[in-house]
Amino acid sequence: MTHDHDLVLRPTQAQTAAALNPPAGRTGGDLVVETLAALGTTTVFGLPGQHALGMFDALRRSGLRYVGLRMENNAGFAADAYGRITGEAAPLLLSTGPGALTSLAALQEAAAASAPVLAISSQVPTAGLGGGRHGYLHELPDQAASFRGVVKSVHTVRSQSQIPSAIEAAWRSALTAPHGPVWVEIPQDVLLAETVIPVVTGGDAFPEELPPRPELTAVAADLLSNAARPAIIAGGGVVRADASGKLRQLAEALKAAVVTTPGGKGAFPWQHPLSLQSWIEDRHTTDFLEDADVLLVVGSGLGELSSNYHTFRPRGRVIQIEADLGKLESNHPALGIHADARLALQALLETVSPRQDEEAAERVRAVLAKVSDRIAAQELTLEQDVLASVRKALPAGCPSFWDMTILAYWAWSAFDAQGPNLLHSAQGAGGLGYAFPAALGAAVADPTRPVLAVSGDGGALYSIAELATARQYDLDVTWLIVDDGGYGILREYMTDAFGEATGTELSRPDFVALARSFGVPGVRTTPQTLQADLAKALGEPGPSVVVLPAVLRMFAPTHLRS
Numbered sequence: 149m150t151h152d153h154d155l156v157l158r159p160t161q162a163q164t165a166a167a168l169n170p171p172a173g174r175t176g177g178d179l180v181v182e183t184l185a186a187l188g189t190t191t192v193f194g195l196p197g198q199h200a201l202g203m204f205d206a207l208r209r210s211g212l213r214y215v216g217l218r219m220e221n222n223a224g225f226a227a228d229a230y231g232r233i234t235g236e237a238a239p240l241l242l243s244t245g246p247g248a249l250t251s252l253a254a255l256q257e258a259a260a261a262s263a264p265v266l267a268i269s270s271q272v273p274t275a276g277l278g279g280g281r282h283g284y285l286h287e288l289p290d291q292a293a294s295f296r297g298v299v300k301s302v303h304t305v306r307s308q309s310q311i312p313s314a315i316e317a318a319w320r321s322a323l324t325a326p327h328g329p330v331w332v333e334i335p336q337d338v339l340l341a342e343t344v345i346p347v348v349t350g351g352d353a354f355p356e357e358l359p360p361r362p363e364l365t366a367v368a369a370d371l372l373s374n375a376a377r378p379a380i381i382a383g384g385g386v387v388r389a390d391a392s393g394k395l396r397q398l399a400e401a402l403k404a405a406v407v408t409t410p411g412g413k414g415a416f417p418w419q420h421p422l423s424l425q426s427w428i429e430d431r432h433t434t435d436f437l438e439d440a441d442v443l444l445v446v447g448s449g450l451g452e453l454s455s456n457y458h459t460f461r462p463r464g465r466v467i468q469i470e471a472d473l474g475k476l477e478s479n480h481p482a483l484g485i486h487a488d489a490r491l492a493l494q495a496l497l498e499t500v501s502p503r504q505d506e507e508a509a510e511r512v513r514a515v516l517a518k519v520s521d522r523i524a525a526q527e528l529t530l531e532q533d534v535l536a537s538v539r540k541a542l543p544a545g546c547p548s549f550w551d552m553t554i555l556a557y558w559a560w561s562a563f564d565a566q567g568p569n570l571l572h573s574a575q576g577a578g579g580l581g582y583a584f585p586a587a588l589g590a591a592v593a594d595p596t597r598p599v600l601a602v603s604g605d606g607g608a609l610y611s612i613a614e615l616a617t618a619r620q621y622d623l624d625v626t627w628l629i630v631d632d633g634g635y636g637i638l639r640e641y642m643t644d645a646f647g648e649a650t651g652t653e654l655s656r657p658d659f660v661a662l663a664r665s666f667g668v669p670g671v672r673t674t675p676q677t678l679q680a681d682l683a684k685a686l687g688e689p690g691p692s693v694v695v696l697p698a699v700l701r702m703f704a705p706t707h708l709r710s
Contacts, residue, residue: 170346174698175201176339178208179311180268184239185212187319191592193227195220197243199270201285204337215592215621217585218613220247224254224265225570225582226589229549230619231264232572233593242269245286254580255298258329258498261411262388264322267328272279273337300328306344316353325471325488327388358471360487360495368467368483369499375442378404383387383454384411385471391490392416392568395446398497403505405512407433410453410575412447414565422511427561431706432518447489449475453575457707523703531558531700534675539564541682545591546597551583553563553604554636554700574633581610584627584666588614598624598686605631605656615666618691626685626692629659632699640702663693670695
């Protein structure tokens with residue numbers, strides 16, 4: 149008896165002939181790029197190094213597009229953004245030791261933000277593995293140990309026959325909810341040696357689904373259907389799962405107010421009658437959420453930034469939908485549902501009973517009015533005008549990437565992203581230098597629309613070398629640098645806490661002249677001309693820099709009250 153799967157697995161005569169007579173001159177590096185291509189990869193990021201040259205030489209024989217940045221951490225940020233925009237696992241090719249370790253901060257951000265990055269690093273020759281001290285260049289006793297606490301999974305290769313399966317397993321891991329970075333390492337001699345292994349022509353790396361347990365969604369649906377004051381916190385998991393449409397349907401069915409976290413920007417329409425927008429760092433919002441008798445938390449671990457710095461104390465029943473098992477009930481007791489946000493929201497939509505609540509929208513308006521009055525009382529017109537100018541200048545549907553800078557902190561709360569997956573920041577891990585290289589990765593992912601990057605002068609100096617990358621690949625990224633002469637937010641924190649700041653003042657270059665030295669147009673603007681200058685830069689193809697000399701202030705926090 150012949151089964152269907154027997155027919156599928158049986159190779160054709162042509163396939164058999166090709167497998168028995170693979171092209172000459174191929175190496176382990178070719179197996180890497182062939183596997184990536186078979187999985188659907190079109191673009192890889194990275195930086196060459198001595199032990200990784202086998203992979204980079206193989207790129208020359210492949211149809212993959214290589215985008216090389218000037219520093220490994222920046223290449224990691226670019227791959228992170230590419231993964232966020234496309235939903236694909238973005239390959240990041242790295243060398244050994246210092247090259248590999250330099251990517252750690254970017255991989256931490258990808259892990260915190262659930263961005264799928266497939267990092268493939270070389271290793272010292274096989275003879276140098278195992279912890280001995282052989283004196284190879286870049287040698288570490290256990291290179292993978294530096295990554296195990298950062299990435300989702302580590303995949304070690306010791307022979308050429310392991311390469312396709314290891315990369316496929318890593319790919320599947322990166323794209324299984326929650327998405328995240330993964331690590332593959334391959335010794336130099338394995339990459340360089342000629343191979344007789346057949347050309348990799350197919351791959352099966354479909355990510356595993358993470359559906360909710362039906363008994364849990366049944367309880368959740370009953371709680372929500374019978375709630376008097378339901379509310380929803382929507383985090384980055386909603387954006388990553390492409391579940392914003394289902395979130396809106398559920399909120400409208402339940403008449404539940406929705407607030408989005410910094411990572412969940414754009415998951416719910418800003419001007420919707422049930423939208424509390426993103427003012428999660430405000431005591432009025434915190435009080436409202438604490439008063440909910442049933443609180444649905446979707447795609448958020450309720451960490452520091454999403455809980456008003458852990459001052460949030462819910463009094464009602466909490467339902468938490470979270471794909472990352474480690475975040476489930478990590479901060480508050482809840483009915484924990486370990487699931488992909490899209491699948492869980494669909495299950496709730498199929499089982500909840502619609503609610504009637506004529507006062508829900510009015511309660512939302514009352515909270516937003518209190519927030520507005522609080523901000524207005526602080527005389528922060530400059531900051532609000534600058535943020536408004538950025539919003540008006542940025543075309544609809546264009547993504548923006550924000551560094552850890554005061555204007556970004558404003559954007560977390562006060563910026564209308566105008567859609568899911570359009571505003572991204574480094575708030576996951578909180579490292580500097582994210583915005584510009586990430587914006588470059590987004591421009592590679594979708595060259596049909598301009599991309600905005602926003603940095604302070606301190607963060608800009610982390611990634612200034614990537615102006616060369618932007619020019620080399622002619623990427624359509626406009627970089628807004630708010631130049632306040634130092635680490636502005638740290639200056640403010642230290643002054644508030646200690647009365648004066650230490651180590652926050654910076655000698656910095658003329659950013660306009662520096663940009664022009666790379667062949668990138670640059671302009672110095674003012675708060676009054678920012679909208680026009682930024683709109684002009686975004687409207688012209690290719691990279692550009694807009695520099696705004698300004699000292700901005702943060703709105704007063706509410707989590708420090710006694």
